[in-house]
Structure formats: structure tokens, C-alpha cells
Amino acid sequence: MTDTTLPYDIEQAVRERYEAGARQPQASLCCPTDGYDSRYLEILPQEIIEKDYGCGDPTRYVNPGETVVDLGSGAGKNCYILAQKVGATGKIIGVDMNDEMLGLSRKYLLPMSEKLGYENVSFVKGKIQDLALNLDSVQQWLEQHPIHSVEQVAAFEAECDRLRQSQPLIASDSVDVVISNCVLNLVRPQDKKQLFQEIFRVLKRGGRAVISDIVCDEPPTEKILNDPELWSGCIAGAFLENEFLEMFEQAGFYGIEILARQTEPWQVVDGVEFRSLTVQAFKGKQGECLERNQAVIYRGPWKSVQDDDGHTLYRGERMAVCDKTFQIYTHPNGAYHSEIIAIEPYEEVPYESATAFPCVGDTIRDPRQTKGANYRMTTDSDDCCSSSQSCC
Known part of the structure; x- marks a missing residue:
């Protein structure tokens, strides 16, 4: 998807929809997901469960002790599930740009740590296509340096670059697993290549991405693309199914595999089928041979x-x-x-x-x-077959 001339602001449409979703549950927002392990849901606040908007369960593919980043962490459901799975030696970082969602997820940090007996979760403000830039730090700088001129815009951009270099939100090669649950499709088309590059950047060598998202079987129609409700509702920004996997390959991943695919479409709009797909991809094929x-x-x-x-x-x-x-x-x-x-x-x-x-x-x-060229060993088959551990 390359169209960047849509008649509305994608980020604003998404922000407003999810702000509303943080205040009141929206059953129609994204694809309802069943199959979560009930053991990990028992201690979660009901508000988090009600205001969770996803299309899969990438948490099931995470192991104890791992450091995990959740892109578009929302109310925090996946993060608080993972906090239990990775244990006290693991670490969970939720990334979201929506203040309403961050406020909701952060509200339960202390109660959840008390239930678990350890603290291993944090929620940070950032765009998932720019994981180096801490938007809380950017906001603090703007409050001290309000912008009133073009020159000040240049100073702001320079400060953003400095923050990316000196105080990255998520450091390069620092994460075992990056997960996301129905969020990548919400990113603007012109930012999606950078999004996959950022996922690749933050992963350690040997790390992996496990992404659940909405895909479609053919390109969305103009009618779909021009509807901001369908974009914020995880429809208009959906990836073509084959192109979704190609995005991982182009970013440098290997071992790209479909872990789960919804059999029946979640929605059909203008004859286009939209369904959930969960993909796993690994980092680490770079280097000398x-x-x-x-x-x-x-x-x-x-x-x-x-x-x-x-x-x-x-x-x-x-x-x-x-x-x-x-x-x-x-x-x-x-x-x-x-x-x-x-x-x-x-x-x-x-x-x-x-x-x-x-x-x-x-x-x-x-x-x-x-x-080895000098290998000339000869073994006695009788010795093998006469032993108590027969090889015959």
C-alpha cells in the first residue's frame, strides 16, 4: 500500500478512535480474540480485559526470562500476561502513543506488581515506527522550548535526533522478542517500511518478531481507503497477505512463518476478505560466511x-x-x-x-x-552387538 494522499489524517483518526476505546469498551474495534490461556487472565483487572483490542495471541510464543517489546500495547493486556510468562528475570516494555491508553495501562502497574511479587513491566510513549524517540522526553523539551519560528522547528528536529542517538526509547540489539497485536495496520502507508526496519533494529541477533495483524486477500477498494472509520477499525490499512510476509523479508528477517491464520474472514467489505494472521520471523542471518x-x-x-x-x-x-x-x-x-x-x-x-x-x-x-582426510578407523561389529546396549 503506497497511497499517501488520503482525504483525512490517519494518525488523528486512529488516536481519536483509541482514545474513545480507552474510555468505553468498543466491541467493533478490531477482531475479537479467543484462546488466551485462562491462567494468565485470572489476575488481570476486568477493565483491561474489556478494553483490549486485538486479533490474535502472540503472547503464547514467548518464553521465560525473555525481554519483550509490545508495539501498540494499549490497555496493557498482553504486557500483563507476558509479565507472568517471562517471570521475575524477564522484562516487558509496552509502547504506545495514545495518552488515554497509556494512562489506563499505567494505572495498574502497582496493583499488578503486588499480585506478581515483582516488577518487570513498563509503558513508554512512542510511535512504533520510530522506536528510538521517547515522546515523553520530546514533550518535556517542547514545554521548555515552545516553537514560534522556522528556526525553532530546526532546533526541535535537532533535539529529536539527539534524543534518538543519546537516549533511545528502545536501544538497538536489546530485545529478545517484539510482539504486536493488530496495530501495524494502523501505521501510515509511507511509514510501514521504517516500521519493519525499527522492529529489526531493536531485536538482538537471534531474536524474533511475533506479530498478529489483519491482512486482506486483495487490495482495499477506494471506498474502503477513503473511510477513516475503516482505517481506525483495522480494515483500510490491512496488509495484502503475501506482502505482509514480504515486508519481513525486505527488512532482513529469515525463517518467516505463518503460525496462525483465521479460516473464515473476520469481515468482508466490498468483496475484500479481511482476516487475522500471526507471523513469526527471526533476525540473525547477517555476517560473514x-x-x-x-x-x-x-x-x-x-x-x-x-x-x-x-x-x-x-x-x-x-x-x-x-x-x-x-x-x-x-x-x-x-x-x-x-x-x-x-x-x-x-x-x-x-x-x-x-x-x-x-x-x-x-x-x-x-x-x-x-x-578428515586421514580418517581410517575400523570398528568391530561383534563388539557392538554383544554389548548390553545393542546397535544391531
């Missing part, structure tokens, strides 16, 4: 598969890969682990002596490279 004599075997069931970097794995074949790709394929919490058999070299190649691996084309790894 080193030869350490590793190989991987794709288990199947497909005859062959291709990864995000164009590597083709053929079922049952020992495929040569660089160390970086080997680590990505075999990480126990990664996207590929269950599909891959790891073949380690018999003698480890130290990183300091590893040479560059030519990550161009697909090469079958000769077993001699894995075992």
Missing part, C-alpha cells in the same frame, strides 16, 4: 526446499553450509531445527583458522571433509 566443514541433511518430506538466501537443500543429501547458516539451521529455538539433521566435523575447525565459505550455489559435502 566461514568454512568449518559442517553439513546439514534435510529430513523431508519435500524433495527439496530453498531458504531465504537461496540455498537449496535436497532431501537426504549432506549439503555443505557455512558456520553462520549451520548455526541458524540447528539452533534449538530456531525456525528450521525440526527439519534438519546436523553433521558436525570430527575435528572442530577453530574460528581463527576458518577460511571464507563461498555461499554461492549448492554443494554436497564429501564425507571425507567431515571425517
Whole structure:
């Protein structure tokens, strides 16, 4: 979606709709979500549950001890669920730009910490497409430096840049998981590329994004796009289903996977179907390629598969890969682990002596490279089969 000439202010429409949603529950706002684990809902204030507006449950994919950022945290439901899941060693940061929603979520910080027995949640004011800029700090500066001239506008912009650099709202490479629940579609079309870049920036290497959002099966019509109620209602800004996944790929993610997809559409408008989709994507394929004599075997069931970097794995074949790709394929919490058999070299190649691996084309790894050219071992099968732990 690239149209930036809509006859209304998207951010104002969204702000006003969610301000109203913070004051009074709005059943029609976004897609009702079932399936949350009831154990995590028991201690949540009823007001937070009533004023939650989402379309999925990304919280189920978060693990104990992780640091999590929730984009568009709203009333705080997902954050307070995650506070229980990650435990005292984890950390939850909710990001929202709506003062009404921030006031609602922050109101329960102390009561919830008392119930939990620890404090691991904070709510900060910022735009999810600009996670470096703390809008509370910006507001404080504006109160001391009101703008009355073009020169003062320049000073304001310089201060914003300084804050991004010296006091970022969310630091680069600092987060294990970024989640969001039906919020990315509310961002202006011209800001969506930056939005995905920001998600990528704040994640640690090996971190992941788990995003639930509304997608559509064909482009929204002009009638849909020109209706501010449909934008703030999570319709007009919906991603095309295939383009949603492509946005992750373009930002540098790998292992992009659809975790959940609503079978029946949530809404149909002008013949366009809108439904919820939950996607997971990983950060960490960047970096140099080193030869350490590793190989991987794709288990199947497909005859062959291709990864995000164009590597083709053929079922049952020992495929040569660089160390970086080997680590990505075999990480126990990664996207590929269950599909891959790891073949380690018999003698480890130290990183300091590893040479560059030519990550161009697909090469079958000769077993001699894995075992070593001087490998001449002979084993006695009788010894194996006569033992108490038979291998026959």
C-alpha cells in the first residue's frame, strides 16, 4: 500500500478512535480474540480485559526470562500476561502513543506488581515506527522550548535526533522478542517500511518478531481507503497477505512463518476478505560466511526446499553450509531445527583458522571433509552387538 494522499489524517483518526476505546469498551474495534490461556487472565483487572483490542495471541510464543517489546500495547493486556510468562528475570516494555491508553495501562502497574511479587513491566510513549524517540522526553523539551519560528522547528528536529542517538526509547540489539497485536495496520502507508526496519533494529541477533495483524486477500477498494472509520477499525490499512510476509523479508528477517491464520474472514467489505494472521520471523542471518566443514541433511518430506538466501537443500543429501547458516539451521529455538539433521566435523575447525565459505550455489559435502582426510578407523561389529546396549 503506497497511497499517501488520503482525504483525512490517519494518525488523528486512529488516536481519536483509541482514545474513545480507552474510555468505553468498543466491541467493533478490531477482531475479537479467543484462546488466551485462562491462567494468565485470572489476575488481570476486568477493565483491561474489556478494553483490549486485538486479533490474535502472540503472547503464547514467548518464553521465560525473555525481554519483550509490545508495539501498540494499549490497555496493557498482553504486557500483563507476558509479565507472568517471562517471570521475575524477564522484562516487558509496552509502547504506545495514545495518552488515554497509556494512562489506563499505567494505572495498574502497582496493583499488578503486588499480585506478581515483582516488577518487570513498563509503558513508554512512542510511535512504533520510530522506536528510538521517547515522546515523553520530546514533550518535556517542547514545554521548555515552545516553537514560534522556522528556526525553532530546526532546533526541535535537532533535539529529536539527539534524543534518538543519546537516549533511545528502545536501544538497538536489546530485545529478545517484539510482539504486536493488530496495530501495524494502523501505521501510515509511507511509514510501514521504517516500521519493519525499527522492529529489526531493536531485536538482538537471534531474536524474533511475533506479530498478529489483519491482512486482506486483495487490495482495499477506494471506498474502503477513503473511510477513516475503516482505517481506525483495522480494515483500510490491512496488509495484502503475501506482502505482509514480504515486508519481513525486505527488512532482513529469515525463517518467516505463518503460525496462525483465521479460516473464515473476520469481515468482508466490498468483496475484500479481511482476516487475522500471526507471523513469526527471526533476525540473525547477517555476517560473514566461514568454512568449518559442517553439513546439514534435510529430513523431508519435500524433495527439496530453498531458504531465504537461496540455498537449496535436497532431501537426504549432506549439503555443505557455512558456520553462520549451520548455526541458524540447528539452533534449538530456531525456525528450521525440526527439519534438519546436523553433521558436525570430527575435528572442530577453530574460528581463527576458518577460511571464507563461498555461499554461492549448492554443494554436497564429501564425507571425507567431515571425517578428515586421514580418517581410517575400523570398528568391530561383534563388539557392538554383544554389548548390553545393542546397535544391531
